[in-house]
Amino acid sequence: MLQPSASHEPLQQFTWQGKTTSISIDESTLCLRNSSKTDSKELEIPSCHILSASPVEPSKKNASKWTLKVDYIKSTGEMSLKTSTTLLQGSKENCQSAASDINTLVKSLPNRKKSLLVIVNPVSGRKKGLKTCQKILPFFELANIKTEVIVTKEKGHASKLLKEKDLSDIDGIVLVGGDGTYYEVLNGLLYRAQVDAKYDLDIPGCDWMPSPLPVGVIPSGSGNGIAKILVSRDPVTAALAIVIGKTRGMTTYTVHQNSGKFLTFGGLLVGYGFFSDIIYKSENRRTLGIFRYPVYLLWGLFNLRRFKVCIEYEVPKDNLTEPSEGGASTVIKGGGDCSVIKGGGDSSVQQKEGGTPIERKEDKDCASDVNFGSKPENISVTSPHKEPVRRKVIAEINRNNDGESNLEVKGQNDAEDQNRKLSDGESKTGDNEAAQSVGAGDCPNGSVTDGAVPNNIPKGPVATVEFDVADNTNGVAATAVSGVDRKDWKCITGTYISFGTILHLFELTETEAVEVILCNTVGDLKDVFRNLVNPNNGPVGTTFKTRRLLLEVPVVNQDNEMEMALNCDGDYIILETPIAIQICIQSGLMNVFCC
Numbered sequence: 001m002l003q004p005s006a007s008h009e010p011l012q013q014f015t016w017q018g019k020t021t022s023i024s025i026d027e028s029t030l031c032l033r034n035s036s037k038t039d040s041k042e043l044e045i046p047s048c049h050i051l052s053a054s055p056v057e058p059s060k061k062n063a064s065k066w067t068l069k070v071d072y073i074k075s076t077g078e079m080s081l082k083t084s085t086t087l088l089q090g091s092k093e094n095c096q097s098a099a100s101d102i103n104t105l106v107k108s109l110p111n112r113k114k115s116l117l118v119i120v121n122p123v124s125g126r127k128k129g130l131k132t133c134q135k136i137l138p139f140f141e142l143a144n145i146k147t148e149v150i151v152t153k154e155k156g157h158a159s160k161l162l163k164e165k166d167l168s169d170i171d172g173i174v175l176v177g178g179d180g181t182y183y184e185v186l187n188g189l190l191y192r193a194q195v196d197a198k199y200d201l202d203i204p205g206c207d208w209m210p211s212p213l214p215v216g217v218i219p220s221g222s223g224n225g226i227a228k229i230l231v232s233r234d235p236v237t238a239a240l241a242i243v244i245g246k247t248r249g250m251t252t253y254t255v256h257q258n259s260g261k262f263l264t265f266g267g268l269l270v271g272y273g274f275f276s277d278i279i280y281k282s283e284n285r286r287t288l289g290i291f292r293y294p295v296y297l298l299w300g301l302f303n304l305r306r307f308k309v310c311i312e313y314e315v316p317k318d319n320l321t322e323p324s325e326g327g328a329s330t331v332i333k334g335g336g337d338c339s340v341i342k343g344g345g346d347s348s349v350q351q352k353e354g355g356t357p358i359e360r361k362e363d364k365d366c367a368s369d370v371n372f373g374s375k376p377e378n379i380s381v382t383s384p385h386k387e388p389v390r391r392k393v394i395a396e397i398n399r400n401n402d403g404e405s406n407l408e409v410k411g412q413n414d415a416e417d418q419n420r421k422l423s424d425g426e427s428k429t430g431d432n433e434a435a436q437s438v439g440a441g442d443c444p445n446g447s448v449t450d451g452a453v454p455n456n457i458p459k460g461p462v463a464t465v466e467f468d469v470a471d472n473t474n475g476v477a478a479t480a481v482s483g484v485d486r487k488d489w490k491c492i493t494g495t496y497i498s499f500g501t502i503l504h505l506f507e508l509t510e511t512e513a514v515e516v517i518l519c520n521t522v523g524d525l526k527d528v529f530r531n532l533v534n535p536n537n538g539p540v541g542t543t544f545k546t547r548r549l550l551l552e553v554p555v556v557n558q559d560n561e562m563e564m565a566l567n568c569d570g571d572y573i574i575l576e577t578p579i580a581i582q583i584c585i586q587s588g589l590m591n592v593f594c595c
């Protein structure tokens with residue numbers, strides 16, 4: 001039997017387009033050469049583009065020539081793949097042995113998958129998931145890739161399935177759906193990877209285990225943002241890219257509550273406000289298909305909600321991107337040894353003696369308070385509200401002989417102290433060395449938003465300290481987030497109509513940093529949509545890059561009802577209490593088929 005040759009030795013002589021032709025194949029290329037001319041290549045096909053080869057009997061009984069049929073993938077433009085076929089005539093033996101050799105070689109290619117689990121969302125987009133699936137399955141069959149098809153029965157099915165199913169015989173997942181289906185698959189796979197590795201999901205900022213299997217996306221949703229970025233919105237191109245088998249790592253994020261409690265994985269964008277309102281509201285009008293987005297976009301523009309937000313973010317060491325100019329934000333650069341700060345309309349900043357100088361940029365339009373604690377031990381105190389309603393809480397500090405402090409809340413003071421408004425510039429400072437973070441859970445009915453544990457407390461159970469506590473009904477989030485080393489962090493506080501990483505996640509798989517876009521004008525929003533179409537349009541609103549951020553948002557709507565949807569990819573989760581959340585970004589966690 002003729003073996004495929006690593007040095008392009010011809011397999012056999014055939015007739016191709018009327019010319020005597022030799023065919024050779026190695027790991028990189030299948031090559032047809034005109035035998036009469038040396039070195040004249042007639043057709044070259046990358047080996048990974050070959051679907052399969054088969055010997056075809058002559059249709060006429062007495063005909064001696066058989067046909068070698070080679071099905072392969074052809075690029076027909078940028079991000080467009082089609083199938084094509086070439087036919088060669090030869091003897092029965094030549095056709096059979098060449099077909100067998102080609103198939104053996106293709107099967108041994110490292111990127112060629114053998115068995116795929118296909119998960120179909122029958123309700124995504126225009127409910128064409130099953131039809132789309134039927135359209136693409138023959139390509140996998142042609143490429144001798146086994147498939148197992150599972151049609152989801154309800155929301156959450158895909159995620160649950162991937163958490164539980166035996167996947168040992170499967171070497172790739174294909175989803176037929178939209179961004180929400182990708183979100184489910186990603187959550188199922190990454191959750192499973194952490195559980196298998198016995199990782200505790202409630203530890204933000206961990207180096208998570210990557211997905212054990214690559215994921216391919218066959219677009220069948222409404223927006224299909226993920227499909228567009230990875231390969232194409234054309235299902236055939238997407239399926240053929242999976243056959244070729246090239247993969248890459250994808251940036252993903254985890255969302256945690258202030259306490260560290262894990263909320264979700266995600267891989268496309270995360271946002272609240274305008275974007276999540278559109279997704280959340282339009283969910284009830286799925287019958288409109290993709291048109292629900294423009295309809296609710298208009299609705300959203302007429303019902304714009306604005307949010308006072310405080311974001312603290314880590315500055316990536318290799319990528320010190322300053323927030324773009326012009327945003328309604330206040331930024332403290334440098335992050336010297338400053339401690340504390342407090343609510344009220346105008347912020348006050350105190351710098352510790354001998355600390356790194358603080359440079360402050362301020363936009364006068366911004367009603368904001370800013371604080372940035374430079375040391376992990378510092379309490380960082382901020383309030384996203386201009387005039388927060390506050391309550392006092394009496395807490396007792398116990399300091400043991402090793403200098404460790406414990407804070408115990410003893411209770412709130414009486415009604416006359418409630419709703420006390422802090423005067424501008426009023427501030428408390430604590431010594432950096434002794435200060436400790438105070439979490440939301442430490443206080444009844446609210447979150448500590450101001451205060452630091454003074455250092456001059458003698459050892460032993462001692463002091464009583466008063467903390468100002470944000471009133472829950474005001475929706476002020478906890479700000480003293482524990483357990484985060486914020487040495488190289490910055491803070492932006494302002495009023496925004498939305499927030500998101502807006503697809504840029506995909507572009508930044510190598511740098512480990514993602515772009516955060518804060519929109520504070522309708523013009524910014526317009527630019528965001530322009531960027532969705534063409535991500536190279538440049539910065540929008542206030543833009544910065546980071547790997548990790550703490551986000552504090554009030555979650556009340558105008559009627560003082562708790563309601564805030566956090567939009568994660570094509571899906572959302574409802575936040576029901578004032579919340580500070582951590583978003584941690586890690587590159588390369590998801591392995592995805594790409595072009």
Ligand SMILES: Nc1ncnc2c1ncn2[C@@H]1O[C@H](COP(=O)(O)OP(=O)(O)OP(=O)(O)O)[C@@H](O)[C@H]1O
Nearest residue numbers: 124125152153154178179180181221222223224570
């Ligand atoms: N069998 C099912 N019945 C009802 N909902 C399902 C089912 N299977 C999956 N889902 C849910 O359907 C929702 C929509 O899916 P998906 O996001 O993929 O489509 P889409 O919203 O049309 O597309 P896109 O997010 O790209 O705009 C997802 O939240 C998913 O969890």
